Amino acid sequence: MDSPRTSRLVGILENIVLVAIVLVVIQSFVEDLAELLDWSWGLRRNVLYAAFALDLFFSVEFLTRFYAAFVRGSARRYMQHERGWIDLVASIPLLLFASGPQLAAIATGGAAIVGVGRTLNLLKIIKAIRIARVLRLLRALKLFRNIKHTDSVITQNHVARLASLLVTTFVAVLMFFSLVDIVANLPGFERSFRERTLTIAGTIAEQGLADSSSESALRSFVAYEQSILVVRESGHTRFARYPNEVFSRQFGPGDYTWIRSGSVEVFVSLRPVFRNQSRDSLIYLLVIVSIIGVLLFLYAPFFCMTVSDPAYVMTRGMREAGYNLQVSLNEDGGDDEMTALARSYNEEFLPLKARNAEENAASDLTLDSLGDLLDPS
């Protein structure tokens, strides 16, 4: 039996978790919006820190819950029936494969993780990881119990099972195609960007565009290739799209790549690819939020109305002698099994109970309601 102090502490921690869940949903959207709206690197870096902090928080939360369940001998129950698997999927893998590597890339200037010049090969892997972040939204299922109409256990279980199946299937399909894309190198935005970018330095070198005499030809070329940030030839800068302060404010490690061909070096922005991925990711997030929203606000009330509420009323009626409210049935309601059961309860059980109650009348008082009346003083 928990002491009131322990219960209060648990209540506070649960509320902190709920706040973190709301924050993780917001963070997921902001991370993609930041890319689309071209936020400065400083702001985007803070959003990435927040992602790491939240993933770390949820990983610690999962490990704590799992350990507590393990000690109680109910680890399997926690994983299977108390949605522990959602806690797992939406925490440690994301920490290890999404926000953790991002933080490491920031700390090491990007080189340690992506490798100079090899970034383009990793674009599709980055895309797959971005998709995996959508799993964070599964945590929103934990908000169910705080929403009207979903306070019954069967509704929570039913809707949570449905939502997690739909979201997980959706993410699994996306992940599968991402992996197929990586292995089979399917045509697409990333592939065409990679192929075009890899030829940029060679084209500039072959056509001598970086020569001091070809300034106008170079300008025409970079006007066409908007992803080119800087062109250098033998250590001299021939073209810079922005002043240095703009580069340092807007670009972080991993936002660009570097390609060399002979004495020509070209710095190419990866932001168009990331923006494209963010747009897709935002669509995925919206799809999942819509699925969860529809389940929460349309399906859950319907389920309550047709299943859990009648079941609750009938259970009380059968357990409590003084409870005689009948199940509310729509006059032109259907003939499903629950309606038939509720009709039998209203039309057969309650009348029989009322007749028996003439002999076995019930009291609203219960032994539990006596408080300390029977305690020795």
Place this chain on the structure above:
Amino acid sequence: MNSQIQTAAGFIARLLANPALKSYTPLQKEEQILQFLNANSAQLMPTLRSPQFFSGLPDHEITSLLITALTNTIDTEIPAFLDLILDRRVNFDFISFMTQRADSSAQSRDQVRKLVETMLSRPESRRALTGPLAAVYYGMSKKYLDELFQRRGYTHFELTKVQRLRMGREHVQAMLDVNIILKPAIYSVSGSEGGQSSYSSGLVQPAFAETARSLLLKRLPAVPDSVVASSVHANMSFVEHPSVEATARLASVFSARARGYQPNQRVDRGADTPDKSWFSVARRNYKFYGFDVKILDELYSVAAELLW
């Protein structure tokens, strides 16, 4: 012995202070506690036999002490409760209207009060008064008659055309309230002056009702015969005796409804409202209780429409 009486009174006072009983009438509280003691005696007795309660007393004496303490406590609330019911809730002016005698209203009220006090002194009739007094206390007749008169349906027709009550809605309502209060008066004549009661089924036969009516008229000389007759007939089955007055049929329904009435009952999501639920169940059991199913249908419609 005095200390045990005090212990019993203290125990009962604590039970009566339970918030679950707060909005009940005194007799409903009494019934609730009696039912509670009856249902939980096996769990309560070991504690009540202990030294801090009634050390050494046999169970039946403990029960007797508790019931006496309960009755005494409730009796202290009864005078004020009857004042409220008979002076403020029920307007006896309809009797002057019926008899065309100015003093008959006050006389009727005094005679009804005296009879009710007698009924309260007998356990059986005291129990039977729980529902009727609660029905009047909660204003059940006013609540529904206002609607029934507005709708001018079956019940209105039965009251005004079949029973031919030539008076206003307020007078009909007051007459109905008196019928409700006097319905259990049949207990006060059974067994003694009234001979063998056939009340074990909850319903009486016409012969018994006739005897009861004539005996009651002697105790209530100021109350018109039609009012007393309607009160007695409220104990007869309409199914078997279709000539029972509409006021008697309504009194029968409202008395039964109010017996277990829980004011401010919380309606769970997915459940029907209390009155709608009760009338719906009563419609299924109408033969068992001898109710008029058409009246129940109309009351059910009112309750369903107004979410009562």
